[in-house]
Amino acid sequence: MEFIGEKTQDGVTRREFRLAVDGDAVPGVIWAPEGAKGPRPLILLGHGGSQHKKVANLTAAAISHAQKLGYATLAIDAPGHGDRITREQAEKARAAAAEAGRKAQQGERPQAAARPTRDAGVALKHVAEWTAALDAAQGLDFVGAGQPVGYWGVSMGTRFGVPFVAQEPRITAAIFGLFGVFPGLEDHKAAAEAIRIPLMFIYQWEDELMTREQGLALFSAFGSTEKTMHINPGRHVEIPAHERDGWLGFWERHLGRA
Amino acid sequence: MEFIGEKTQDGVTRREFRLAVDGDAVPGVIWAPEGAKGPRPLILLGHGGSQHKKVANLTAAAISHAQKLGYATLAIDAPGHGDRITREQAEKARAAAAEAGRKAQQGERPQAAARPTRDAGVALKHVAEWTAALDAAQGLDFVGAGQPVGYWGVSMGTRFGVPFVAQEPRITAAIFGLFGVFPGLEDHKAAAEAIRIPLMFIYQWEDELMTREQGLALFSAFGSTEKTMHINPGRHVEIPAHERDGWLGFWERHLGRA
Known part of the structure; x- marks a missing residue:
């Protein structure tokens, strides 16, 4: 874990890092209360498709975790996202995702929107990166090992988060959502069935990228x-803002306070 | 509103009353913080089938509302429930509900369990009682008019609560649950469609008295x-305990603090 930048604002310190995993330099960021010392709960945030580790909703969540609960929060760029691609590639990916969303609203239900994330090889690779990031974080004096760890990720964050959480005993609670049971993703459903920890699953009733039945099937699994x-x-x-407050309550109930 | 008893415990005063509505003496109870003076938000609690106005979960909720939010809380016995029937009749009704539940778990899906509440005439009568109870409560100095009012009721509390809330502009937020869209209850579905206030809808995924589809259809309506x-x-x-904390947060968000 090589730190490459640090910034403190509103009582929260954000450290950027790179982590070598299987020959790749995985870009990451970890937030903690300013001057944090000693072990504390950690939350891992998995960003959505075409997003990155410091996208607005992840940054806002990390700041809340630090300010209101005293937690550390870590995010990494998924393969093909954030600082792992050029700015031009990122803009192209965002435009493609937006176009797929537009088509979906017009009634074309595109598996395409989520297709890059459906690759089992990419999932395996990213699960290994999450494991390495958690190992590294637990070596930091302001995180430590043996404290509760939560995972939050919706949409692509659930696509990668479910197989990660299914095989990671250090994760003690999770928030997933905006994903379903899809043809060709039987491994994903099997991973969901293997998860035993307390979890919350968020879903949008008019999701243009998946059906109600697909989401209900994943929750049931x-x-x-x-x-x-x-x-x-x-x-x-369009997840409503009031859910965010509920997430803080969920973490406090399952991970305690720092 | 004729008060017939008063008891104060743990900082909460519970007053029992009878209210004359259309020739019936409707038994009710209102809780408020000890020594409460001046207007405050009010929550109306609709009990479930075979239950009554002071059943354990309603009493616990009312005490929480008073202690944590400073609210007043009111409950009345539904027709054919609580002090409106003899103890023998109440025991018989509870036994019948338990028996229907047992049969339902064995695969017989009994519309019977909820049948007494399906009568449109009973619903109209109880809606009038709720309206009268709200009128009377708003005449009390420790409740007053013009403050936010919430309605909470699951199962039979939703069967009667939906038509009540649909035509009662003083209700500003509601929590419903454990009910669905049922054949022969088209008026109920129409009332749900007419509701425009913020609401939470609680559902149990292995509910033996109704199907998943029936519950999802009511939420959608x-x-x-x-x-x-x-x-x-x-x-x-079997609604889990953590939902209760969520209800307090829902009330605070929509009704404010006293």
Whole structure:
């Protein structure tokens, strides 16, 4: 874990890093309360498709975790995202995602929008990166090992997060959403069935990228005895603001306070 | 509103009353912080089938509202429930509900369990009682008029609550659940479609008294733009404890603090 930048604002310190994993330099960022010392709960944030590790909703969540709960929060760029591609490639990917969303609203239900994330090889690679990032974070004095760890990720963050969480015993609670059971992704469904930790699953009732039945099927598949699905009106990217407050309560209930 | 008893415990005063509505003496109870003076938000609690106005979960909710938010809370016995029937009749009704539940778990999906509440005449009568109770409560110095009013009721509390809330402009937010769209209850679905206030809808994924599709159809029917459905594993009466904390947050967000 090589630190390459640090910035403190509003009582929260954000450190950028690069982490060598299987020959790649994975770009990451970790937030913690300013001057944080000693172990504390950690939350891992998996960003959505065409997004990156410091996208607005991830940054806002990380700041809340630090300010309100005293947690550390870590995010990494997924393969083909953020600082792992050029600015031109990122803009092209965002435009393609926006176009797929437009087509979907017109009734074409494009598997295409999520297709780059459907590759099993990419998923395996990114799971290994998450494991390495968690190892590295637990070596930091302001995180430590043995503390509760949560995973949050919706949409592509659920596509990669489910196989990661299914085989990572250090994760003690998770928030997923905006993903479903899809043809050709049987491994993903099997991973969901293997998960036993408390979890929340967020879904949008007018999601243009997937059907209601696909989301309900993924919620049903999770093996957890404590799981709760929150359905709200609106499209894929329209999760209402009040859910964010609920997430803080979920973390406090399951991970405690720092 | 004739008060017939008062008891104060743990900083909460519970007053029992009877209210004359259309020739009936409707038994009710209102809780408020000890020594409460001046207007404050009010929550109306609709109990479930075979239950009554002071059943454990309603009493616990009312005490929380008073202690944590400073609210007043009111509950009345539905027709054929609580002090409106003899103890023998109540025990018989509870036994019948338990028996219907057992049969339902064995695969017989009994419309019977909820049948007494399906009568449109009973619903109209109880809606009039709720309206009268709200009128009377707003005449009390520790409730007043013009403050936000919430309605909470699941199962039979949703069967009667939906037509009440649909035609009561003083209700500003509601929590419903454990009910669905059923054949022969088209008026109920139409009332749900007419509701426009923020609401939460609680559902149990293994509810033995109704199907997943029936619950999802009722959630979909509500006309509110802000509505959120929380689905949890388990049977009809197994709403997990963590939802209760969420309800307090929902009230605080929509009704404010006293």
